[in-house]
Amino acid sequence: MFTQQIGEFLPVNRNNRSDREFFHFTFEAIKKHKTMGRMKTMQHVLFLLPVFLLSSCFTNRIAYKQMESIRRGMSAEEVIAILGEPSYRSFNDKGEMLEFREAEYGTSKVVKVWFVDEKAVEMKSYLDRYDNGCTDRKKAGEDDEKEGEKKSSGKSGKAKVRLTTDGKHVLQTGSIIVTPDGKHETVVMDAGGVIITASGKHIHVVP
Incomplete structure (x- = not known):
C-alpha cells in the first residue's frame, strides 16, 4: 500500500506496526490541518461580518470644504459630484430636495439641498443624533410630519x-x-x- 506525504508516495505495510502508526499519525495530521483551516476560515468570517455590517451603514464622509463648494444655481448633477450619491430624494410640484447623509445610524452629518427649476436654491446642514439601526426611518418621518402640521397650522x-x-x-x-x-x-x-x-x-x- 502507498500513502502520500508532502508530495511523495511512501510504501506502507499494514502488517508492520511502525508503518501502521506512521500511517495513523499522517492521517491524523492531515485531518487536524483541515480542521484548523476550517476554524481559521470561520474566524475570519466572524471577524469580517460586523465590519461589513458596520460599513453598510455608512454612505460617504461629508467635509466642510465640500459643503463650502455648494453654490446657488448649481444643478443636481454638480451637487452630487461634490457630496456623493444622495441617501434620499423628495420632490413635489414646487421643487426637489436631495438629502445626503454621512451615516445611516447614530450621530450623522446631514446635508439637504433644495432645487427649483433644476437649480440649487437652498442648503441646510446639521447633525442628526437619531439612531435608526440602519433599518427604520419611522421616527424621522413622524418628526417631519409633525413639523409640517405645525407649519400648516x-x-x-x-x-x-x-x-x-x-x-x-x-x-x-x-x-x-x-x-x-x-x-x-x-x-x-x-x-x-x-x-x-x-x-x-x-x-x-x-x-
Missing part, C-alpha cells in the same frame, strides 16, 4: 429671516407672511427673489 406666528452665506436675507421655511391681497400664507421656500407658499403661490419680491 400657523403656530410659528411670524416671519423669520436668516442670512445666507452670500449675504442675502431670505425668509425661513414655515414663516407666516401677509400677501398683497391680505391673505396669510406659509412660506415653503424663499428662492431669493421668489417666495413660494404652501398654497403654491409664487410671490416675486422686488429687491
